[in-house]
Amino acid sequence: MSIANYLYLSAILFTIGAIGVVVRRNAIVVFMCIELMLNAANLAFVTFARINGNLEGQVVAFFTMVVAACEVVVGLAIIVTIYRSRRSASVDDASLLKR
């Protein structure tokens, strides 16, 4: 099996994630799509590390996981807070910045 297939998978996952962020309104789903994009990137890193025969890409993947973990903590906290105050998890309802 060609190693390029991993890159195709990564691209497909990233595209699914990006489309999900743009079209879905539910904040939790948007959040999951972002995670999907991050992991698509991770997959690409690991694949490139394999192609080049070194460990740097894999190290970056670990860093990404750590950052993603932190992001989940902050992001979920924000979503929960918004849900508590507005009784809704729709990202379109939270469009106060334009006013």
Next chain:
Amino acid sequence: MLQTSANLVWFIALPLFSSALLLLAGKRANSWGHVLATTVSASTFTIGVIEFLAMQARPEENRAVGQKLFTWISVGSFNVDASLLLDQLSICFVLLITGVGTLIHVYSISYMSHDLDRRRFFAYLNLFIAAMLLLVLGDSYLNLYVGWEGVGLASYLLIGFWNQKPAYATAAKKAFVANRVGDVGLSLAIMIAFATFGDVTFSGIKEQTDSASTTQLTAIGLMLLLAACGKSAQFPLQSWLGDAMAGPTPVSALIHAATMVTAGVYLITRSSFIFDEAPIAQLMVLIVGAVTLLFGAIIGTAKDDIKKALAASTMSQIGYMILATGLGPIGYAFAIMHLLTHGFFKASMFLGAGSVMHGMKDEVNMRKYGGIGKFMPITALTFGLGYLAIIGVPPFAGFYSKDKIIETAFNAGGIKGIALGVATLLGAAITAFYMTRVVILTFFGNERWGHKDEPHESPALMLIPIALLSLGSIASGFLLYQGKRLVYWLEPVVNPLKEHHAKELFSHTTVSIMTLTVVAIGVSLAVSKYRGDQSDKAPEKVSMLTAAARKDLYQDSLNESAFMRPGQSLIKKLLQIDLIVIDGLVRSVGSVSISAGTKLRSLQSGYVRSYALMMVIGALALIATVWIVTA
């Protein structure tokens, strides 16, 4: 090397400080303001006398003294110090300004005693003294310019002193605007001088005149002449002087007769090194002087307002001085001599006119005077002395100074000499005519004032200054002329003895006889015309020349049609351009920004998803660009 004298700064500092104090102290200074101002003026005169005596005691080559106050401008190779220079020429002016100025301060104490604003009046007078002294003491054109503007300001403030009357405020504005025209000439002259010589001090330019071309010197000379025309009310900028009589009479005597209006003569004399090398500019000076002396004299014959008649006479007499300065080295000394004697007799006559007005409830129309001589004998006597001086009867002051100008004019050589000589002689005849008219209408003939109150003689505080000035109009001419005293005195500054006339057209005696003859003709014409009872109304059917002279020979109408109206329409058009083009540009910048903002605002929906979409599109566009560029 110029000796220094630490006294010079006080000439300017004292009156300037006193003026500021009087203006800032407000009503608190009402009770003592006039005393302070007069004391300060008297002290500057004292310093002037001390400096004069010290100067006389020194040998001729180092009579001039200077004082550097501070470095004013220091930019690269361009350095201007605020420095003062007191030489043989400036000391004449210093003594005239402070001497006559002090007498007029004393006179004003009484003349202005009923005015609520007397303190402000004295503050302005001191401001004038400070500015005028700076004008004559500055050692460079730039320092002179500061004083030049200062006297313009003081003149404006004092002409419009009673600015509650709109006509007076307009007169002040008119004087200011006419003076500005001249000031532009002076600033242009300074700029050309700096471009040519890289220096603006008198001594620096004097050393370098050889290195400049005649064209450059002519340009500087013509611009200086324009400046002199503005300040000294010479043709074609003379029209402001008549209206300037709106100011209180002491102001007319000090600023618009004795001192400020002679600043143009000072400027030309001070710039002798430029005019001597620029024949065309010098010829223009002669023409301006000759035209103005006749112009002023003709206007003087038709004016019924005593102050305006005297103002026209001032214009004409300054025309004589300007003409004399155009006659080359020998003329400068006679111009200054006439300036000094004129300062005495014209100031004394103006103060006399003020005294008459004081006794006549501020009436200025001579047609409403008549027979005042027997009510105001001292005023009449002193005015008479001034009259004898101005028409040039020996041994009074004007006889010496004016005859020398006429003689020098005749001896200028060729057709020029004859033309100038005839003009000056004609001027002398007309002067005799209109001054006789003033004297007869005011002091003799039937009483025409039309009310029961008899005129009363003025208080001593007013009469003493007039009397002292009349002493000057009796003796100053003889004293200055005796043994060519003033000529020798001024020689180091203007080199009056450098040029010697090989052939004289008329001798001194011939000129005197001719002058006295035309003066006698002028006087007898006036006596025969104005003898006996006069009407208190001006005749309405008059010759064209009289009608023109009453309207200042239409100079105002000319100025209005040639400069004011075209200027106004030009400004209207410029305003249109400003409104349409400039404002249009600015406004369109604003409206384009606003409409662009309105359109762009719709992008900021506030929806996170649309921002995310934009990021995606942006990232894709970036990748596509990189791909295209690298492929």
